[in-house]
Amino acid sequence: MRQPGDTLFNPSIHIDGGGIERWKDPAYRQVYRHIFDGRWKDYDPFEADYRAEATMTEAGTTNGCSFFRAFQGWLSMSHSGPGKGTLRVLPLLKEATAFWMLRPFASDVPEGAFPGCYPSKTFHITQRWHKLLADHLVSLPEIGPGDTVWWHPDIVHTVENHHGGDEPNAVFYTGFGPDCRINRNYLRHMRHSFLLGTSPPDFPEKNNFEVDYKDRAAFDDLSDVGLKMAGFPLPTILTPDSFQHHLGTSNKDHSFQCKWP
Ligand SMILES: [Fe+2]
Numbered sequence: 001m002r003q004p005g006d007t008l009f010n011p012s013i014h015i016d017g018g019g020i021e022r023w024k025d026p027a028y029r030q031v032y033r034h035i036f037d038g039r040w041k042d043y044d045p046f047e048a049d050y051r052a053e054a055t056m057t058e059a060g061t062t063n064g065c066s067f068f069r070a071f072q073g074w075l076s077m078s079h080s081g082p083g084k085g086t087l088r089v090l091p092l093l094k095e096a097t098a099f100w101m102l103r104p105f106a107s108d109v110p111e112g113a114f115p116g117c118y119p120s121k122t123f124h125i126t127q128r129w130h131k132l133l134a135d136h137l138v139s140l141p142e143i144g145p146g147d148t149v150w151w152h153p154d155i156v157h158t159v160e161n162h163h164g165g166d167e168p169n170a171v172f173y174t175g176f177g178p179d180c181r182i183n184r185n186y187l188r189h190m191r192h193s194f195l196l197g198t199s200p201p202d203f204p205e206k207n208n209f210e211v212d213y214k215d216r217a218a219f220d221d222l223s224d225v226g227l228k229m230a231g232f233p234l235p236t237i238l239t240p241d242s243f244q245h246h247l248g249t250s251n252k253d254h255s256f257q258c259k260w261p
């Protein structure tokens with residue numbers, strides 16, 4: 001939640017999903033192969049094959065990204081808009097990605113330098129090296145409670161420096177990703193955090209705000225969809241019908257008597 005007048009929540013212009021790993025990790029590098037081959041127009045930002053296998057963050061990185069976020073998203077619970085401390089994005093995706101991925105190889109960059117990469121941090125878009133991008137972010141239009149905003153994991157973004165509105169900004173951050181190996185691995189750790197009320201992986205551990213909250217969300221609050229999305233096994237309720245279903249037959253002539261001890 002961001003209070004009116006706030007100037008402290010002021011993240012740098014950045015791209016989530018790791019930094020140097022995009023050049024260093026073999027699977028992650030494959031995502032951008034068309035750009036490296038000089039065919040940036042053939043690059044498909046929505047191809048998921050290699051992203052679902054990429055190591056986006058080195059082990060132990062706080063604020064890292066061990067979950068393949070096909071999209072990052074917000075569910076807004078308040079009114080916001082330009083000038084009210086909202087999200088700012090660079091809408092160009094393919095063009096901007098080609099620019100910042102090839103930037104280390106430009107003649108004005110010292111050999112071996114990767115502008116914007118800092119150990120254990122997200123990828124920074126800087127005035128020094130990426131001025132063309134940094135000067136052209138736009139604020140989201142007016143949004144209200146219940147609106148959602150989704151952006152690609154390689155979108156350049158930040159938030160407005162100053163919240164000039166008159167009501168708090170409140171959003172739920174929601175990363176969305178497919179069922180794949182690295183996300184199943186993330187969910188295994190996330191389920192543990194959820195049950196304990198601690199911060200999930202990739203979020204600062206010192207944020208364990210909810211550990212002592214009374215009535216915080218718990219296992220029993222999850223619907224079947226929630227259980228499935230978190231990777232919990234669904235409870236199996238044995239009835240004559242479900243038993244027939246598990247047998248793979250719909251032949252109701254086989255009468256089945258459910259006997260309870
Ligand atoms: Fe971000």
